[in-house]
Amino acid sequence: MPVTVSESKVSVELANGSAVEILVFGANVISWRSPNVDGHGVKERFFLSKKSALDGSKAVRGGIPIVFPFFGSPNREEHKVFPSHGFGRTEKWKYDGIVSETKSSTSVKFVLEPSAHIKVKFPFQFILQYIVTISLHELSTTLRVTNPASSTSTLTHQALLHNYIAAHPSSSITIAPLTDLTYTDKVKGGVEVVEQRALVDVKESTDSVYKGAPGEYHVRWTGGGVDIKTTGFPDVVVWNPQKEIGSKMADMEDGGWERYVCVEPGFVSAWNTLAPGETWVGTQIFRPL
Ligand SMILES: O=P(O)(O)OC[C@H]1O[C@@H](O)[C@H](O)[C@@H](O)[C@@H]1O
Numbered sequence: 051m052p053v054t055v056s057e058s059k060v061s062v063e064l065a066n067g068s069a070v071e072i073l074v075f076g077a078n079v080i081s082w083r084s085p086n087v088d089g090h091g092v093k094e095r096f097f098l099s100k101k102s103a104l105d106g107s108k109a110v111r112g113g114i115p116i117v118f119p120f121f122g123s124p125n126r127e128e129h130k131v132f133p134s135h136g137f138g139r140t141e142k143w144k145y146d147g148i149v150s151e152t153k154s155s156t157s158v159k160f161v162l163e164p165s166a167h168i169k170v171k172f173p174f175q176f177i178l179q180y181i182v183t184i185s186l187h188e189l190s191t192t193l194r195v196t197n198p199a200s201s202t203s204t205l206t207h208q209a210l211l212h213n214y215i216a217a218h219p220s221s222s223i224t225i226a227p228l229t230d231l232t233y234t235d236k237v238k239g240g241v242e243v244v245e246q247r248a249l250v251d252v253k254e255s256t257d258s259v260y261k262g263a264p265g266e267y268h269v270r271w272t273g274g275g276v277d278i279k280t281t282g283f284p285d286v287v288v289w290n291p292q293k294e295i296g297s298k299m300a301d302m303e304d305g306g307w308e309r310y311v312c313v314e315p316g317f318v319s320a321w322n323t324l325a326p327g328e329t330w331v332g333t334q335i336f337r338p339l
Pocket residue numbers: 109122134135212236257258287289314
């Protein structure tokens with residue numbers, strides 16, 4: 051049975067051992083195992099902190115949390131009732147079934163619409179759809195944000211896929227190509243910097259929001275790597291707190307920052323405004339080396 055559905059989780063497994071697990075809480079992908087390129091064995095591709103809550107009591111520290119309707123700390127009035135990164139990652143999504151299924155690929159879908167308690171705090175209509183597609187050697191995820199309003203009310207939002215890519219040691223991690231892009235350095239209080247490096251590393255605490263993102267990222271580390279292709283996301287965030295900040299995070303496993311890098315495609319440096327009936331779509335595809 052390639053798709054297994056429980057109350058809290060949807061799991062999909064293909065014949066070659068590729069497997070993905072998605073919590074209904076946050077529609078958070080928490081695991082993706084895919085075969086090694088040499089054909090021997092499968093490897094976990096995402097980091098998930100051993101100290102992360104997975105019961106819906108707190109956002110997941112790992113996998114792919116979905117950031118919506120705003121990124122980072124809330125600065126618009128209508129967002130101030132929410133914790134950082136919004137409510138997309140802390141709501142229970144509805145599993146909406148299998149979208150397509152072949153021998154080499156399966157797509158499943160999750161939907162989030164305003165619940166009674168969200169409506170009280172966020173008086174805007176929205177429909178989020180999240181499609182996770184696992185194929186023999188790739189994983190892709192697509193987020194669709196729709197403004198279903200029939201009146202004139204617009205939906206203004208940001209969105210980001212907060213990928214925790216399993217990569218170690220963090221001293222060997224590089225991300226490219228980001229050269230010549232302007233980024234906001236959140237570690238240095240939000241100064242704008244033009245990236246000079248051909249290979250960006252995370253040896254020091256890094257929290258950088260790149261604008262005008264190329265949509266293709268080569269993430270490499272000793273003995274491994276992954277390529278990520280994206281469409282619809284004008285920005286990309288690179289984040290690794292290193293020991294300095296990571297050791298103070300209650301849900302971070304000991305030394306966890308040594309074992310991942312977050313490369314996060316997003317629509318975050320500006321706001322996207324959807325007229326009634328409009329939909330924004332962002333897609334990412336991972337291919338491990
Ligand atoms: O601890 P959180 O809310 O999951 O956020 C983790 C990090 O997420 C990144 O996307 C942000 O750029 C960082 O500033 C933030 O610290």
